[in-house]
Amino acid sequence: MSAGDRWRRFEVLSQRPVNSDGFAAENPELGLIAISSPYDPQPSLVLGADGRIVELDGKPEGAFDVIDAFIARHGIDTYIAPAAMARPDIEIARMLTDPSVSRSEIVVLARGMTPAKLARIVALLRPPELLIAIAKMRVRRTPSIQAHITNRADDPLLLAADAAAAVAFGFRELETTVPVLGDAPSNAVALLIGSQVGRPGALTQCSVEEATELDLGMRSLTTYAETVSLYGTEQVFTDGDDTPWSKAFLASAYASRGLKMRVTSGAGAEVLMGAAERKSMLYLESRCVSLARALGAQGVQNGGIDGASVAGSVPGGMRELLAENLLVMMHGLESCSGNDTLVSESDLRRAAHTVPLALTGSDFIFSGFGAVAAYDNMFGPSNFNADDVDDYLVMQRDWEIDGGLRPVTERAALEVRERAASAVQAVYRDLGLADYSDEQVAAAVAAHGSEDLSDADPAAVPGAATRILQRGIGGIEVAASLSRCGFGAEAERVLGMLRERVKGDYLQPAAIFDDQMRVLSKVTDPNDYSGPGTGYVISQQRRAEIAAIRQQRQVPELAAGKAQDNSRVRLDDIGPAVAGSDPAEVVIGVSPAFGRPLSVTLSGISCAAALAELVGGIEQAGGTARVVRVASTVDLGRIGLTAAQLSGSGVGIGLQAKGTAVVHRSDLAPLANLELLSTAPLITRSMYRELGRNAALRTRGLEPTAMRNPYTSQAITARYHARTVAMVAVERQCAEPGAKPVELRVGWADEEG
C-alpha cells in the first residue's frame, strides 16, 4: 500500500503563524544576504603622501561615492589607522569578548578602521559572544527604553494620556508620528504635555519629514530628533533626498538649538529600494554607522527598523541585526537598538528576536516599544506592543534584568491618564486651539486605543495644528498656559526641558534624564562592564519594583481560591475513627486542611461539592460512604490507604483539598492505587461522581474501567503550581504527625438548594 503524499503533521505545521512569514533564498545579486556577500570588498586603507585617504575598502579615491568621500574625509583617524587596519580581525573579535580589555581601548581602535574591516570583525562573533560584547560596549551603564505613542485619529487627548501612562511604565523617550502630516504640531504639543505628567524628564520626538521635524524642534515643541535617515549606497541616499553633507549640516542645526539628535539606518532599506549594489546588509550598515560617527551624530537607531524583515527573510538575519547594534557601540555612540518593527507573525519568533538584546541590555532596548494598541501604531506595529507589556514585565522578573519598565497599577495609570488628558483639554482651550468636552476626556482616559473613542470633529486637530504654527506657539507658551490652567507641576517640567536645552548636557552620547532630571550619558554614567560583578547592577529597590508585578499574590490569597458553586459542608469531629465491618462500605479519607481552612479545589469546585459527588457516586452504586479525616499526613497515597484500612470493604478513597483523589485498597503499597485523578485543575463534578461509583463497584469485586486523567495542552503547571504550593503549605501547617484518623459527621448546607 502506498503511503500517500501527505503527512498530516505538515498540514499542521503549514498553518503555524511562522509560515505566514516570507523567507528568501540568499541572493547576493539583489543584496539579499545578511552578513557576508561575495561582492563585499576586502578591507583596505591607503594613505597618500599628504596623509589623505586615497583608497578605501578596495576603491580608489577617484571612484569614491558620496558615502566613501565623507567617511574618508571625516570618519577615519588616519593616525591610528595603519596600526588598527593591520590587526587581525579575529584578534579584535576576541578583544570584544574579553572582559579585561576596556571599552575605550576598542573604541580607539575602531576609529582607525574602515567599514569593511569593522563588518568583518563583528561577523566573527557568535550570538552569545555578541551579547557579551554588547554588555561591555554599550556606552551608557543604565539601560533604557523608548516608546511609540501614536494613534490613527491624532487625538491629542489620547496621545497625552498614552504618553503619561508610558512614562509611568518607565519609558524615557517617547516618539510620535502622524498619519496626516499637517497634524504634526498638535501631536508634538500633546506629547510634550503628556510626557511631563507624573514625573519629569522623558524626551519627546515627532517623526516627520526632515525639514518639518527640524522646524518643530526649533519651535521647542520637541526635545529630540531621530528621523535623520542614513543609507548605505549613494543611490538610495540621494533618492532619500539628502547627502552626507546635508545630513551633517542637519545634525549641527539640531545641536545649534540645543536638541538631542540621532541618525537612523538599519538593514534592508537598500534592498527594498533595489539598489544594494550586491553588498551584504552588514557591510552596508557598517558604512552607515561609520558615516554617523563621521558626521558627528551622538547616536544611531538601527538593528530592526523598517527593513528588519528583509534581514529576517534570509539566513543569519537576526544575528546581523544584533551585530548592527554592536557596530554603533564600537564607535562609542548611543545605540537605539531597534525591535521597533514586528518581525514575525509568530509570537515565538518575534520574542526570539528581542530576548537576546533585552537580556544583555542597551542604551535603548527598543527604539520604539509600541506603547499603544498595535492598530494605533502609525509606524506600523512594533515587535512588542501595548498588549505585550505584561509579558515584558514578567520577562524582566524572570531573568532579573532591567528592561527599563516597571509595573503600574490600574489606579495609578488612570490617575496620570486623567491628569494628562485634562491638561491637554485645558491648554487647547486656553490657547484657543480646540475645545474638547469632559466626555471626550473621559473616553480618552479609559480607552485602550482610538477605536474606543467616539467620532470627533475631523477639523479639530488640523485646526489646532495650524493655529500652533500661525501663532508661533512653542514650549514657553505651553508652559505658561499649563501654569495658567492650574497644572503647575507640568508647567515647571515643560519649562525644565527648555532649561536643559540651554545647558546642553544632554547633547553628549546616550543622554537621558532620570526622574530627578539628572543626565545619564556616556559622560555621567559610562558603562564600566568588565565581567561578573561589574557594570550596571540592579539596586535592591529596583529589584523590588521589577518583582512586584500586579499579578503577584501572597500564600493566603493563592490558597483561598474562589468557588464556582455555593455548596457548603460542615465536617465535625466525633471521635477516633474505627475499622468498619460493612462489606459495602467505602471510607473517604480527607486531608488535614480539607474543608477548613481550604474550601476550594484547583478546578474551582468547592471541597463540599467534590465530597458530595463522591458520596453520591458511592451511594448510587449501592455502597455506603463514611468520611474520616487523616490529619497525620499530607500524602494522598497514605491518606487513601489509611481510609481503605478503616473500610469494611477494604476499599477507600483519599481526597485532598486541592481536589486530587485516589481509590485505594487496604492490601496495596502506599504509593500504589486502583485509580488516581491527579490533574486536579481539570477534574469535573461528574468525574468525582464516577470515581465514587467505581469505588463502590470494587467493593463487590467488580473491575470497572479505570478513569483516565483528563489532559490539556494548556500550560497547566504555569497556571496552577503557585496555588498548589500555597495549598500544600496550608495542608502541611494543618497536619499533625502521629494523629489518629478522626470520624467526621457530615452536614450538608447547599445554598443552591
Place this chain on the structure above:
Amino acid sequence: MDVRALSGRAAADITIAAAASGQLSAADTRIHPETLRYQADVAEQHGNPELAGNLRRAAELALLPDAEVLAIYEALRPHRCTLTELDAIAARLQDAGARRCAALVREANQVYQQRHLTA
C-alpha cells in the same frame, strides 16, 4: 557652570513666573554658542572629536535665525543648487563668522560636482 541662554538670561532665571508674565522670548531658551563650544570640549575629552566638530559647527549656527538655518539645509539637499549658488552660501557663512560651516558647504560643493548632485 553658570549657564546662560543665547539672550544672556541665566538658565536659573528661566522660570514659570517669567514665562507667565510674558518675559521669556525664544532667545531665552536657545543655547548659547559658548555652551556648545564647552560641550564640544567635553566630547573631545571623551574621545569623540567628530561630535566635537558637529557641536562647533552648531555653535556657529546658534547665532543664525531659524529660517536661514532651514534654508541652508534645503540648499544642501541633492540637485537644489548650482555650483555658484553653493559658493555664495559658503561665502555668506564665512562672512557671518561661520567658517566651519562654510568649509562644510565648500566641501559639499566639490563632491557634488564630481557626483553630479548640483542643480
